[in-house]
Amino acid sequence: MTKQLIYDLDLESLTQLMTSWGEPAYRARQIWQGLYQHFYNSPSQFPNIPKPLREKLANEFDFVGVGPVRYLDSSDKQTRKTLFKLHDGHVIEAVLMRYGEPSPPTPLPHSRPLSQRERGVGVRGEGKKRRTLCISTQAGCAMGCVFCATGQMGFKRNLSSGEIVAQVMYYARMLSKEEVPVTNIVVMGMGEPFHNYDNTMAAIDRLNDADGYNFGARRITISTVGLVPQIKRFADEKRQVNLAISLHAAEDGLRSSMMPVNKKYPIEEVLDACRYYVNQTGRRVTFEWALINGVNDTPEEAKKLAARLKGLLCHVNAIPLNPTKGYEGQATTHERAVRFKESLEQAGIPCTIRMRRGIDIQAGCGQLAGASE
Numbered sequence: 224m225t226k227q228l229i230y231d232l233d234l235e236s237l238t239q240l241m242t243s244w245g246e247p248a249y250r251a252r253q254i255w256q257g258l259y260q261h262f263y264n265s266p267s268q269f270p271n272i273p274k275p276l277r278e279k280l281a282n283e284f285d286f287v288g289v290g291p292v293r294y295l296d297s298s299d300k301q302t303r304k305t306l307f308k309l310h311d312g313h314v315i316e317a318v319l320m321r322y323g324e325p326s327p328p329t330p331l332p333h334s335r336p337l338s339q340r341e342r343g344v345g346v347r348g349e350g351k352k353r354r355t356l357c358i359s360t361q362a363g364c365a366m367g368c369v370f371c372a373t374g375q376m377g378f379k380r381n382l383s384s385g386e387i388v389a390q391v392m393y394y395a396r397m398l399s400k401e402e403v404p405v406t407n408i409v410v411m412g413m414g415e416p417f418h419n420y421d422n423t424m425a426a427i428d429r430l431n432d433a434d435g436y437n438f439g440a441r442r443i444t445i446s447t448v449g450l451v452p453q454i455k456r457f458a459d460e461k462r463q464v465n466l467a468i469s470l471h472a473a474e475d476g477l478r479s480s481m482m483p484v485n486k487k488y489p490i491e492e493v494l495d496a497c498r499y500y501v502n503q504t505g506r507r508v509t510f511e512w513a514l515i516n517g518v519n520d521t522p523e524e525a526k527k528l529a530a531r532l533k534g535l536l537c538h539v540n541a542i543p544l545n546p547t548k549g550y551e552g553q554a555t556t557h558e559r560a561v562r563f564k565e566s567l568e569q570a571g572i573p574c575t576i577r578m579r580r581g582i583d584i585q586a587g588c589g590q591l592a593g594a595s596e
């Protein structure tokens with residue numbers, strides 16, 4: 224029988240469980256802090272828990288959830304992708320991207336520990352040092368976007384909230400050895416988070432918990448393919464989490480050919496839901512745009528997009544396509560990307576062009592897991 228994943232419990236359920244086991248309620252908090260502040264991943268590591276209870280926990284619960292099977296570092300060592308196996312054999316991936324660090328501090332056996340200043344703790348400019356984690360919410364994806372490696376795999380299953388949380392804890396534990404934290408989380412790995420809405424939000428709540436990991440909602444971004452009812456629900460919940468929408472095309476014909484979901488929720492409905500979101504929350508929306516050579520990277524396409532987005536509190540994040548096996552489209556060129564950005568900005572829409580990270584380790588959404596499924 225598969226054991227229950229410890230990260231699937233919230234503090235309340237853990238407290239109820241301890242009570243039902245005849246344990247004092249404060250044991251729940253001790254376990255919670257061990258999991259989310261010390262990143263323990265085995266009951267034997269909890270110094271303040273009596274041995275019989277540790278044994279019982281080990282018998283009843285899985286403390287891993289996502290088991291690392293393989294990892295790949297980009298050649299510049301700034302990006303690490305880890306492939307995890309789930310208890311039922313499906314694989315998912317999560318990627319760490321470091322920004323503003325000259326090289327990851329690899330402690331040598333005989334070297335002295337890095338000083339706070341060297342680690343950038345509490346010094347000016349630490350704000351620029353980011354360690355962004357990209358996590359998955361599903362094994363595979365049902366949305367079938369043609370350019371996406373995860374979409375090309377099809378849908379396997381939803382991740383539980385604990386399996387989503389476990390990816391973060393894995394990297395938090397790894398980074399804690401360098402005494403640095405994860406600074407940002409993007410829910411942009413495998414899967415469509417709004418197609419697994421409840422588990423994704425439960426995972427975010429668990430990561431937010433002030434007595435636990437205490438990770439600020441404002442440092443989390445969720446990216447969705449554009450599921451309209453869930454965008455509205457998300458707006459009504461008035462969360463502080465940032466919202467990104469994968470748009471990629473400014474006309475329904477082109478968008479439907481790239482993203483089948485557009486037949487159900489066409490562009491204008493998605494943008495209406497975005498306006499509703501901005502009205503409800505006062506927060507800016509990000510639009511994701513994968514620049515595909517000769518397809519959606521022309522100045523004309525930028526003008527159509529600008530016309531659509533006029534008056535909406537937003538900005539566009541454009542990124543050259545990461546080519547995949549199952550799709551013939553190619554990445555835009557540097558010059559075309561710059562022209563696209565300029566056309567948008569001339570029309571009053573802010574745009575940033577992001578670099579592709581970890582291109583040499585197939586860090587694009589689902590590319591590694593797709594290869595091993």
Ligand code: SAH
Binds near residue numbers: 410543544547
């Ligand atoms: N399902 C969600 C989040 C995961 S995909 C969504 O679609 O938004 C995260 C982002 O990567 C999305 O903007 C998606 O469109 C983009 N993406 C997927 N495959 C890509 C590729 N091959 N090249 C560039 N971006 C890609």
Ligand code: SF4
Binds near residue numbers: 375
């Ligand atoms: Fe799913 Fe997002 Fe990939 Fe589309 S781009 S198939 S929604 S993961």
